Amino acid sequence: MRFAFSMRNGYTLGIESTAHTFSFGLVDPNGEPIPSVSDTIRPTEGGIHPREAADHHVELSAELLSKLFENNGLQPSDITGVAYSQGPGMGACLRIGAAAARTIASKLDVPLIGVNHCVAHIEIGRQQCGCDDPILLYVSGGNTQVIARLDGRYRVLGETLDIGIGNMLDKFARNHGLPFPGGPQIEKAALKWIEENPNPTIEGLELPYAVHGMDLTFSGILTAANKLVEKGNPFEAVCWSLQEHAFAACIEVAERALAHTGKSEVLLGGGVACNERLRNMSEIMCEERSASSHCPPKMYCIDNGTMIAMLGWLELNSGRITTPQQSGVDQEMRTDHTPVIWA
Ligand code: AMP
């Protein structure tokens, strides 16, 4: 359905609830991002249980939203559009965000827009980094994709065939007693290893090759890394090797995507893009190919409501809205599901 509506007078609210993070963010009347207010459930043991994460989101929703208004001196009447993550993600979590969005939009009598979470990562990155037509390396907990805009859609050129790279890092950390999220702790351990061993050798720390054509696999790397620790190799050394292997594989697929498409920008997104070593590898690869590497601030790499508001603002201004009948969630929503009508 198309809707002639100008968002210029008010703020667009964005609600993110695809998995462990519940987040409310805003863009101002000109589409300028305003930092989100978020909370992430951190399971004490095991992975994320969708029902528990959904309960977490329900319990915190009023508090997070009030804080967002308070931080920015706004009132509900300043909101002229409401966006939410429609998919992909965990059904129970998505439904909480969608229900909150429907309630707020109908109470305020403003348009509602369900957006594609993966596309939101791309658009906040383009806005923040000023890049035009990048290859996106989207590396998060549940997703690992290499994406390019072709014929009016963001197409997945390559992706993980098993688990997301972030889940792999979190599982490895959990297997060795480190709580969620494991990625940042693995980064610290790897850094410690190279500080103590300025010329580290990969000998004895080799892991499987994760590239399969344009796709990736991480479960073999995970099993092999666990075995290296069991065999008595220092945990920090294995963290270093794990990062080198897993990140090199992602960068290799991104490089192939640059070569195939003839594009000249790489944009990193998703929580794992907070990692300095991954950013550094992308810069080195791009420099070697006379391309440029871009990465948004960390608060916009992790899941956040602001990116949902940003994409919602773009879509609403392009005349797209979601009716209550269309506002169900889609756990399996693909990146190329959404026609890119705004860029
Ligand atoms: P997201 O799913 O996009 O919210 O991102 C969450 C994922 O990012 C989790 O798997 C984290 O372990 C991972 N992550 C966050 N910071 C880092 C980091 N510095 N290095 C590696 N992974 C990270």
Ligand code: MG
């Ligand atoms: Mg994400």
